[in-house]
Amino acid sequence: MESINEIKRDVLSAVLAAGKRADSRGMYDYRKIVVQPAILQNAEGSAMASIGKSQVMVGIKFDIAAPFADRQNEGVLSTSADLLPLASHLFETGPPSEEAIELARVVDRGIRSSNTIDLQSFFLEEGKVLALYVDIYTLDHDGNLIDCSSLAAMSALLSARMPKIEEGKIIRGEFAGKLPIKEKVVTCTFGKIGERMFLDPSLDEEKGMDCRMTLATTSEQLCAAQKGGWGTYSERDIMELLDISMEKGKGLRELL
Amino acid sequence: MGATGKDRPKLFDSGKRVDGRSVDSLRSIKIEARVLNDADGSAYIEWGKNKILAGVYGPSECIPRHDQSLYRAVIKCRYNMAPFSGMEEHGRSGPNRRSKELSKVIKEAFENVIISENFPKTQIEIFVEVLQSDGGTRCAAVTAAAVALADAGIPMKDLINAVAVCKIDGQMAVDPGKEEDNFGESDMPMAFSPRTGDILLFQMDGLLSRDELAEGIGLARKASEKIRKIQVDAIAKVYDEPKEERFLVIK
Numbered sequence: 001m002e003s004i005n006e007i008k009r010d011v012l013s014a015v016l017a018a019g020k021r022a023d024s025r026g027m028y029d030y031r032k033i034v035v036q037p038a039i040l041q042n043a044e045g046s047a048m049a050s051i052g053k054s055q056v057m058v059g060i061k062f063d064i065a066a067p068f069a070d071r072q073n074e075g076v077l078s079t080s081a082d083l084l085p086l087a088s089h090l091f092e093t094g095p096p097s098e099e100a101i102e103l104a105r106v107v108d109r110g111i112r113s114s115n116t117i118d119l120q121s122f123f124l125e126e127g128k129v130l131a132l133y134v135d136i137y138t139l140d141h142d143g144n145l146i147d148c149s150s151l152a153a154m155s156a157l158l159s160a161r162m163p164k165i166e167e168g169k170i171i172r173g174e175f176a177g178k179l180p181i182k183e184k185v186v187t188c189t190f191g192k193i194g195e196r197m198f199l200d201p202s203l204d205e206e207k208g209m210d211c212r213m214t215l216a217t218t219s220e221q222l223c224a225a226q227k228g229g230w231g232t233y234s235e236r237d238i239m240e241l242l243d244i245s246m247e248k249g250k251g252l253r254e255l256l
Numbered sequence: 257m258g259a260t261g262k263d264r265p266k267l268f269d270s271g272k273r274v275d276g277r278s279v280d281s282l283r284s285i286k287i288e289a290r291v292l293n294d295a296d297g298s299a300y301i302e303w304g305k306n307k308i309l310a311g312v313y314g315p316s317e318c319i320p321r322h323d324q325s326l327y328r329a330v331i332k333c334r335y336n337m338a339p340f341s342g343m344e345e346h347g348r349s350g351p352n353r354r355s356k357e358l359s360k361v362i363k364e365a366f367e368n369v370i371i372s373e374n375f376p377k378t379q380i381e382i383f384v385e386v387l388q389s390d391g392g393t394r395c396a397a398v399t400a401a402a403v404a405l406a407d408a409g410i411p412m413k414d415l416i417n418a419v420a421v422c423k424i425d426g427q428m429a430v431d432p433g434k435e436e437d438n439f440g441e442s443d444m445p446m447a448f449s450p451r452t453g454d455i456l457l458f459q460m461d462g463l464l465s466r467d468e469l470a471e472g473i474g475l476a477r478k479a480s481e482k483i484r485k486i487q488v489d490a491i492a493k494v495y496d497e498p499k500e501e502r503f504l505v506i507k
Contacts, residue, residue: 039506040388041305043340048506053293055504057387059340082349085334086311086383088294093334095350133346135339137385139309139504140292172343 009193009208016196021205028199028244035151035255038159045160045179049152052202053142055087056149058134058156060179062163064124064170065131075122075129079108081136081149088141102228104136106187107150109224110216116183117157128168132179143203146214146226150187155256157181183218186252188245190214192231197241199248213238215245219253264439267424274436279429282419282479287400287490289407291504295383297408299490300504301400304433305390307506310400312408314380323379328372330379333363335397337386358394365398365418365447365456371411380410391434395419398447398457399483406491415491417483418447418457421472428468430475444472448480 015022025031031052040046045060065076081104083091091097096104111117111134122130134156136149161175191201191209201209210231216224222242227233233241267274277283283304292298295311318324335358339347351359363382370380382405384397398418406415422432422440432440442462446455455473464472 034503036506040307040340042343042388042390046340048504050503053502055292057338059338059387061340061346063345080339080349084311084336084383084385085381086292086295086298086309086313086385089313089316131346133339135346135349137338137387139385140294140502142293 005207008204012205012208013193013196016193016198021198023202027197028248030200030248031202033151033252033255035155037155044163044175045156047152047155047159049148049155050140051144051148051151051200053140054145054148055138055140056145056152057137057139058149058152059137060156060160061133061135062170063131063133064128064168066127067123067129073123074119076131077108077112077117077119077134078131079104079111079134079136079153081107081138083138083141087138090141102226103145103149106146106214106216106224106226107134107136107153109226110150110185110187111153111157114183114185114216114218114223116181116185116218118180118182121180124165124168130163141203143206144189144200146189147187147200150185150216151252151255154184154186158184158256184253184256185216185218185223186249186256187214187216187224188241188248188252190241190244192233197237199244213241215242217245217249219249265435267436267439268427268429269425273424273429275433279427280475280478282431282482283433285483285486287403287486288505289403289490290494290499290502293502295404295408297404297406297410299400299403299407301396301403303392303396303399305388306386306393306396307388308393308396308400309385309387309504310397310404311383312381312401312404312410313383314408314410315375315378318377318379324377326376329370329375331363331367331370331372331382332379333359333366333382333384333401335359335362335384335386335394337389337393341386341389358397361457361459362394362398362401365416366401366405368454368456369412369414369416369449370405371413374411391432391437392420392445395445395447399487403487403490407494414449414451415484415487416447416449416456417480417487418445419476419479419483420445421476423462423464423468423472428471428475430479444476446473446476448477450480450484453477
């Protein structure tokens with residue numbers, strides 16, 4: 001597999017050096033994006049998103065839980081990702097891989113640090129808070145699962161309903177309005193091969209690229225970032241990518 | 257199952273079941289084949305409120321090697337419920353005792369029909385993800401997985417399917433919904449090979465008389481014929497109306 005990746009990298013960097021991409025996209029174009037909100041009934045919120053041939057489903061569940069010891073007045077937000085074996089021949093059954101944990105944590109950080117969800121409003125009583133579970137379920141992997149997952153997660157959160165609570169218990173199937181969402185957080189992920197940077201890497205591009213940069217933004221600000229891979233970025237690269245992310249973010253937000 | 261007391265709803269009343277169905281009618285079933293890109297075969301089924309996705313990989317090199325057979329392909333199956341699939345609390349991800357048992361019985365059902373002798377030293381993997389559960393997930397899983405296997409071009413002796421029967425207020429009925437599953441007197445899922453009539457998966461719990469058992473199998477067999485038509489249509493549709501892009505659309 002090593003040699004295939006080497007060959008892919010050579011071919012991709014030759015194509016990119018000529019200012020082109022293997023699938024004839026522009027450097028900063030997304031593949032086709034489709035978002036389907038509110039697709040499940042048992043989950044309190046749900047959505048599917050696809051970017052090109054990547055498909056991700058997100059389900060939202062609410063439970064009652066104990067707060068974290070250092071945050072007694074706040075609800076719990078928990079994000080996890082399953083790289084399902086049916087999504088790709090590259091994924092295996094078993095405990096979550098590094099890749100799955102990174103994916104969940106990057107999506108989580110975007111949601112958490114933007115304060116899009118008011119976790120203090122999840123306080124119920126001493127020692128009892130609402131827990132919000134965001135489960136990322138990858139169904140098909142053709143690259144850029146981070147952007148696909150964060151779109152699905154945001155769409156699912158926007159579709160989510162607050163559970164009805166009586167006597168400290170959740171009444172399933174009954175709701176108390178929508179989950180308030182302050183900001184639509186979106187991520188833009190860029191690949192880099194040599195000096196070339198490009199948006200929305202496909203699986204082939206991911207295999208060949210030196211590194212990637214994910215920037216999560218609200219309509220106003222940067223709210224999370226993650227570099228992956230062995231390559232490097234200059235300060236100028238990062239500033240440039242932030243400008244593109246802010247611009248591309250507008251289009252992504254319109255899909256939500 | 258078998259819950260008693262005032263919480264137990266009336267399940268069968270003047271010829272009708274809680275959701276208005278008759279004893280021999282199925283919930284609505286829709287199957288869409290070829291919805292995933294990377295899997296060799298895939299199918300999505302909506303059966304009542306169940307929403308289940310099946311993906312198949314193989315035949316491919318069997319890993320780890322000590323699982324290999326020199327004589328046939330090894331069939332592997334993973335049945336898994338999404339942590340958000342249920343109405344109740346958030347589920348734990350990863351296998352539990354129930355999902356391991358179901359994975360085993362589903363795998364064994366397919367071992368009868370997949371012509372595995374054609375592919376020594378390989379594995380054929382069946383992955384089932386329950387995205388939303390509404391009672392009868394294992395039967396829907398078998399039905400969807402059979403379509404996914406056909407989509408993957410895996411040679412099989414038959415296109416199998418599964419359906420459960422239940423006993424509700426003393427009456428045998430086919431395809432129990434969630435309430436009938438929870439409060440009925442018995443539940444009996446089974447998978448059929450429609451071509452031979454053989455039973456490939458058989459489980460039961462609760463109490464049944466000899467006559468009720470026979471009646472139940474008869475009801476399931478009839479329902480199985482209807483399900484087979486839906487499966488065949490789903491596979492035919494892939495070829496009659498080829499899709500430009502594979503895409504899971506959930507309504």
